[in-house]
Amino acid sequence: MDKDLLKKTMTEVAGLIKDKKVSPVEVTQNLLDYIDESNKKTNAYISVTAESALDSARQAEKEISAGNYKGVFHGVPLALKDNIYFKNEVTTMASKIHKDFVSEEDATVTERLRDAGAVFTGKLNMHEYAWGIDNNNPHFGAVHNPWNPDRVPGGSSGGSGAAVASHSSYTTLGTDTAGSIRIPSSACGLVGLKPTHGRVSKFGVFPLAWTLDHVGPMAKSVADAAAMLATIAGFDPRDPTCANVPVGDYTSGLNGQVKGLKIGINEEYFFKNVDGPVEKLIRERIADLEKQGATVKKVSIPSLRNAEWVELATSLSEASAIHHHDMQTRPEDFGADIRFLFELGELFTAVDYLQAQQARRQLKAEFDAALQEVDVLIAPTLPFIPPNIGDDKVNINGKQMDFIENCIRFTGPSNLTGLPAMTVPAGLGDGMPVGLQIIGRAFDEARVLNVGKAVEDMKPMGDKSPVLAP
Template identity: 40%
Template sequence: MEETNQIVSHSLKEIGELIRKKVISPVELIEQTFKRMDEIDPHINAFITVDKEQIMQDAKRAEKEINEGNYKGPLHGIPIGLKDMIYTKETRTTMGSEIFDQFIPEEDAFVVQKLKEAGAIITGKQNTHQFAYGPTGDRSFYGPVRNPYDTTKMTGGSSSGSAAAVATGMNFGALGTDTGGSVRIPASFCGIVAMKPTYGRISKNSIFPLSWNLDHVGPMTRTVEDNVLLLNAIQGYDINDPNAIKVDSEDFSQGLKDGIKGIKIGIPRAFFYEHVHPEITANVNKQIETLKELGAIVQDVSIQDIAQYYDAQRTILCSDAYALHKDRLEQYPDNWDDEVKERLYTAVDVMGYEYSHALQTRQLIKRRFEETLEEVDVLLTPTVPILPINIDSRHVDIDKYNEEHIRWSILKLTSPTNLTGLPSLSVPSGFSQAGLPIGVQFIGRDFSEAFLYRVGYALEQALKIPTFKQDINMTHKVTR
């Protein structure tokens, strides 16, 4: 597998250049991708559906287009994966649920159409926490996704399969969905990059929802520059998405390599730096010093009323999810993961005035973030306050702070920007003593994705963190 590992270890941008120069063809690349998937996925469980015959047809079409001079750009011929919440025409889309085990959509999601227009090759549908309702990534009808850095550990969720596939070179990029951190959490746990764009920037049309008010779509890659390429490709106003915001398309690479001298970075220590694993705290403090060395101005800031966000987020999420699934809960009472089902039913006791109050609090918290971001250009936080823990574990003790459930620990630092809709970027920042990935999160103003990429790129280039996990523990093998 040496040749395969050498090829799939390239970044998306690098492999795109090799295709453009015809050093490697899309067909050859897909063949090597299949070899990598055959070797790794039986032990990781990142994919639910892979139609190799269709994928090879798409690769041959891309190769023909390129050979005839119809090169479409940096994604042409590149293997890209999709979280199995994103509809794909005539290809099974399960939502990680037995209920939809044989569901075949009649159309592609808007973002899939955009990827295909860019020449990308969709290589499969990736495992997800059932109906995306969980941040651990280990509650799918098709089994848990295992962390490439320690296969006894969870990947985080709910875009679990997407993160694991990108980290191990089974894809050069993937699209996930993010309702409370579901691209950033598994990105942090698996050592890759993920962007949750501004709410409404990227179409959610023909993507199975979890919460209409909190859902986002975001790219997951091994480098910041690769993430830029994916976000560039999937942007565009979609009249069929009622939550879409009409904003001009832009090249998110503009200013990417301009450095961060003079940029003001805020450190919201209250809340965001409390009850964090000591190794993560040490890592983030180290990155603060790195950013200073790169010329950034770093200062402590506070976000008023931030503690109020949790009740509002929880009320909106559980109410939206229950409204969506109420009929299915009655029609298919036995086809649910017990944890997901129990969580759905927590909405039964939510009163109408509580939902109204949650929406008001949402506006308050966004205003508080905006006030803080008037003082600085960007905020820096840990992405997740804990390190990846064992699959099926549900409690954690950090600094004598015993959580009732692992869910709150995992979601705590990412969920605020789902409530506010502000863009946030997770970038790898190192490893724990046990070799588990750690990530940091940059939060910016509405539609400041290009600026976040600029800051994230500067840190990435300074740290040079490896993001391709070549070898994994082959002890565990998926059985379905």
Template identity: 60%
Template sequence: MLSKELVAKSVEELAPLIKNKEISPVELTKAVIEQAEATQDKINSYMAIYKEEAMEEARKAEEEISNGIYRGMYHGIPMAVKDNIYMKDKVTTMSSKIHKDFVSDYDATVITKMKEAGIIFTGKLSMHEYAWGITNNNPHYGAVRNPWNLDKIPGGSSGGSGAAVAADATVATLGTDTAGSIRIPSSANGIVGLKQTFGRVSKYGVYPLAWTLDHVGPMTKTVKDAAGLLQVIAGFDSNDPTTVDVPVDNYLEQISGDVKGLVIGVNEEYFFNRVDSGIEKLVRAGIQKLVEQGAKVKEVKIPTLQYAEWAELVTSLSEASTIHHSDMLKRPEDFGNDIRMLFELGELPSAVDYLQAQQVRRQLKQDFQKAFEEVDILVAPTLPVLPNDIGDDFADLNGEKVDLIDNIIRFMGPLNLTGLPALSVPCGIDQGLPVGMQFIGPAFKEGRILNAGYAFEQTNPMQGKRPSLLETV
């Protein structure tokens, strides 16, 4: 099989080929690393490529599989991870200057679980500095570029992760999400991204941005790939007191593609307010495709959403600035200008502001809970605007120039505040750029949104379109 064909495949396609020894992890890993190297000067998605070690791990995986030891869907799959996830004896930079030489002496829990699943690590992926931004225009390591249009941002903070999956430079990856950092780049790069329920996946060994908002989750080519990767990383961890000890479902088994009778909630006032018309058209058409498969639509009210942006901002600013407080005092000039300003801003909210934000958060959770008594899932656009040009602070919303950050995190933050699971699935192309549709579910009901996302994915919303970069590499 040609390496171009090989790297374009999803995990759900590759796994049976590896299991049946039709392709070897060595051949696949070599092809993925070659693709990573071939695309690096164009999209700049990797911070480091672990060529020798990856090939060594691939040989080990091949040997195990040929001896009849097959560990499951992700055994022998090569992938890179976001550079804020610790790997023992490896540099983890957070794409920052301050941590450029930081080496962890232990593996993050998600890395330990991935190693047990037989995953091969090809390297670390670029991110917005300290995960505190949505453009991935990094002052220390250069901008990451969107494979669909190299002038555009890939979204952030997991921009390297989104771009690498879209460019076939990794088969799948993990990102982190504090105010949309998995879902934003997933939407912008035309891939699947899952922010699972808060407490479902351990954050031990993942450098924090804001303790009570951070999530670690899959970024993949298909919904089934995301379900399989969540299966690998989910579960209680005594090292992370925020994990919740509830049984891990078999996510792949919950994906039947049957949405007959599923009640889809639509919240017009917030999640369809001020959305670029091309995006709105695609998302509403996507909902219609589910209705054609037997789903029903019901409008729901979530009144506290009007205060969600404020509460998310106060919470994230306060927590992030606490984490970086001493470095801000000692070496402020070593931060990029954009995030230094945010850390300065984060010193301003008072304890009263922070605690009021937590009251809004509590009320918001209750509002969502009430909505889920009437509907099974909610569906919304992932982003209200398309990715803009690198270096531009404004996005285009129906011909009007609007603040990029405010708009791009509008539909993200409420799900970090509530900790509810949210899945972004590609729903089509507008002006040559991918658009994402967001599936939101009740706590710990990842299987439900994955199944709805899969049912939608089966309608072929992308119609086989691939990033323009892939035609030249």
């Protein structure tokens, strides 16, 4: 097993494949050998498709040898979250109810990666139906954080986070309804990007809450996330929420230059009730950006005081509508935690939901106004250090506070507004990764990525690596 090859970023291994220094078959077999060993510790994968992966790798090798190189994903092995459809393959949604579900079509993002020559190694574990943030799954088992296997990896894309952090997938996709790309990326020390709502098609992705759902990259580096976004972004008429907006150039402008950048800070909401070690790291990174020529301005977004209620009223109502029939006919087949949430969602009235949408519209207007004054907003991704698996409380400055509520407190507003938001590692607190969140203007992912590159170039993680890494 070539451990150095496993540790490379997606774009690094892509360069080796392009230059024919390694073959797609070598890379894929090496990764499959490692998955067989590592998944016993992380439980990141629900299923491994070794045979079809090797077939795809052989095909990629033939194409590249014949001079038909398709681009950065050609011959690179990766796995996807198990709520993203693969044609004629089981997609479980990490549930009992859909454990044998087979889609007749690829999801659009699957199709675009397949067309780009990606090699799929399997499907990744997640919180059941993507409705949770600890990934302690009653049907497929808990996922373990590679930095500390006793800790949660975050969710709902916990398997995605654990796979990339432990190097059992070179990159991947997560889905994000209240933070499910950014929460596990923060907890696992990754780059996680929730694009603008409508930037990436959701066709063929099982919904949680259709007005809040997003699909986006989870990666080892900002360059990997940019390459993934460039591959999956773009209009798709099969998704009624997909925006017909030109795709930007996300890769060539990644220079990490922030001179003249205006950073917005909202103290009243995004720095309230933040655990000391987390706040210290985020403020240090902001100070580092200032040293590089950025300026900081405090901004006011009064409607954030309503954000948590609006997020819950919207997500619970929409999710409960999606699962209403199964809740009526087979409630016992849901895990106890999400069954409770679906029951709770049935209690919201039409008035509650519509009032939430009015408050949501005001929140969006205030974010848009703030982002006319500044280029990006910066905040912590999570206000705490990830807790142990099974804990329903988190420690914030010595106080035990609700895990779920505080998990989505800083990530949920970007789902309500649809604005692009990315987390990048800011350093380590108590030996665990801490994420810095960058929120940008609609369809301005290129700027968000470049600010992330500036933080990444600071090398805030030093030479530290997860204990469950090769």
